[in-house]
Amino acid sequence: MYPTNNPIYINTLDDNFAKLRDFFYDHDKLTLKIRQNDILYDAEQVYFSTDKEDNLALFFFKDGLREITFSKGLTYEEMEDFLRIISLDFNREVLDDDLVTLFWEKDFQNIDYVVDDVVLSDEENYEERAVEEIKEKGPSEDNLQKAYEDAFRDEEEIKDVSIVPLADRDLQSLVVELERDSLDKIGKLFDILFEMLFMSEKNSDYDDLADFFMGAVEYAVGRGEITMVTDLLARAKAAADNKNYSDEIRNCATRIIYLSGSETVINLLGEILDTGQELEEKIIEDFIRYLDRNAIAPFMKVLGELRSIHARKIVIDALVVLGTKDIMTLAKGLSDSRWYVVRNIIYILRKIGDKRAVDHLLKTVKHGDVRVKKEVIRALGELGGSGVLQALRECLEDPDIQVRSAALKAFGNIGSEAAKKILLGRFLDKNFKDKHFDEKKEYFEVLARWKDKEIFDYFVATLKTRTFLGRAKNVENRSCAAYGLGLTGNKEALPFLNKYKNDSNKLLREYCFSAIKRLESG
């Protein structure tokens, strides 16, 4: 219920240990006798329950425990280990050990227990029956007599089996062998399964093998042995591509690759990534390279569940690689209810750079979250294509400045004549002049990217334009034009800029001055 550093947990243990210590002040042993429904100390019942579920006596009894003795000298660690064991959830399938095995493995020095092993025998009286049977087959005395007589004939002599005493060198070799043996065995199991693949004869053999490989892959991924799985996939790929092998072998190898991208495997990988276990990105990249497109959907699912940013980045990179195999499946992620998943998928589609994604992306332009909108606008700007300009044009009128700004940049990225025309057209809008200075400046900045004569002339014309009405706004426009001219890199703008560098308006003066500096410094 509590983590081990929780004060309640620690205090409970401390209290228990203090009680035991007090007990051992006067006694050497604390022996508890266990029966099905009760626990006795010194013939006195100290626990009773007839409950089937919540019954400590039965909990011990069913595994064969009949007596537990704690001895003076019991350490705090032993008591804690003991309590930890009995607190485990034994109903969980994954637990392969019962109470007695767990006690046995701990090898307690100060906790002894008596076990009734009757629970181990599958048959009643098996021992008696087997011993009786074997003894019934007793020899006749004549045979023994004959052995005695034969012993005096020179038929057989002592066999020469010399026992070579063990030397230090033997022990050293043994230590080396044991060290080598301590490595994980999963690689060996993969080797064996491959050998079995080549030995298989029936269809059911191949089906079994695919299941075994699957289990082994899940086991390996669950333990973070990704490189081992990558090696396996490389071998499976080689087998699948080898035309000298039978169709059955090649199909099975293909299935192994397919199954390695299953939801179970990818979920396990996600869990590993989320634990913060250090996994080099290269290891994951190598693994991903062998997966098939069926892994895309599970990866997208995992993407929405991961907690750590690092893990999400790895999965995103994986989808950038995998997504190329099936844009359609990837694009389904754009309908996810979580804004961050949608944004990640847009990022992935942008990185992949496949124009087939544009139609799907266009549907998200009107997404309710600004962060998604910005990402999709950026993606559309990089991908371009039909329908994009119209969508982006609408974005220029979005109430949110961030969206409008993203759209402007997207136009710049597209860099086409049509895009330029749309932006220039925006200047004619009667409301343009009323835009905030920064936004107007951004327009000029984006347009400066074209660096052509049309833009140059337009900027010079704007710089020169003087009005009487709305003078302040006009100065803003002229300053933006000066700024834009500086960005074009065209030194022909210098005479125009020099003309206004001493203008009475401070804003215009400053922007002209900056642009001149930029152009002169090249």
Add this chain to the structure above:
Amino acid sequence: MDNREDVEIGRVAKELINQLSVVLRTAQIHDPNNIAVVSVIDKMTALVNHLIVSERVIALELRGEYFYINELRVRYALEHLLNFDFLVREFKKRELGSIVFKDKISPEDIKVFIKAFISSTFSSKPFDVIDEKLSVVKTITVDRLKKIVDEGALEPRKMVKKAYFNAVSYTRGVINKIQSGEKVNIKKAKRVVETMVDQILEQEQLLLGMTAIKDYDEYTYHHSVNVSVLSIALGQHLGLNRKMLTELGMVALFHDIGKMEIPYDILNKPTNFTDEEWKIIRKHPVWGVRALLKLKKLDTLTIKSAIVAFEHHMHFDLSGYPRTVKGLELDFFSKIVCLADQYDAMTSSRVYSRIPMSPDKALSIMMERAGKELDPLLFKFFTNMVGVFPIGTLVMLNTKELGLVYESNQLFAARPRVMLIMDTHGNRIKGHVADLTEKDARDQYIRTIVRTMDPNKYKINLAEYLL
């Protein structure tokens, strides 16, 4: 005492036991004043005196197969394995239960102890000799070896029998369950094997004796258990810890599980196999892997079991079966199980060859195979474990008595304990177990093996004597 102190005492304790063993071994070869002996005695003295500062009294006690120092069990370390084993045997031989160092000692005190120890070798009451000769030393005392008997516990032989037959019964149940598609309880298997590991640690010879009985009707199940017992015993001699021994016992228990797929008629065929039948027999390692991987969700133990099931007939030089495309290096457990499997199969009467061998003959054949089919290093450990005359070997003694090897002797491999079954006049007797290390007043061995014979040839029912 906190944990760090425990660890430090444990380390010094290990060194102390190791050093005591070194002292006794060296002193058995050299004179006590020899520089080699003096040097090891000095080191031993320093170790005791170092520990006595913090502990005041040091009681080194043998309980079962373990040494305890001041109630702290000293765990075996692989590098000290041989010396630990030596000391256990020497203590047992002399009925020596404990040595207590009551204060700081001098090298002279140790010399007195060594002399007492060595002079007790040929005495019929070795402990009394040590106790008496040591009475002049005030700082060292000894106690007699206590028999470990749990209150209410069954006597060792009965417990061993129970453990063995529980294992056979369980194995039988597992095979039946797998064949009928039922779920197998692995928790039970672990318990069964853990009990065997405990018995090997406490009563190795008794449990090995159970494997020497080869006339059981249900060969397959007994063979699995025998291989498990022999593997655990070998593992123990290799210095594996209890957890590893359990794993080894488990993988050995299931090594032949693929055989359940072999048709009954072939498995129990009274004549030699045809080529076609051999083909089927040779598939059982692969079938074993299949059965094991279908048994339960993959975990470390299942993987190890599958590896051993696949490799146990491949041989050390990979000349066996199945033949593999990629050259595999045999797993450590596979090499152990391969040895145990060959030994038990050769000495049994229901294997493919149909010709049972006497244990010593099997060993001599295995010796020829060492380096080819069998790992030579592990075989060396194996022969040291079973001895020249394995349990169940029929032997004629120079006294014209006929007997069965009852317990191997780790120190004097040629001098096991023998149950006499025919007296010097050829009369059938039963019950007396003679220790072949016993000497007479002229310092001559009373009994020596002059001939080994095949108990199967004379249909000797080992169960009658060993069960």
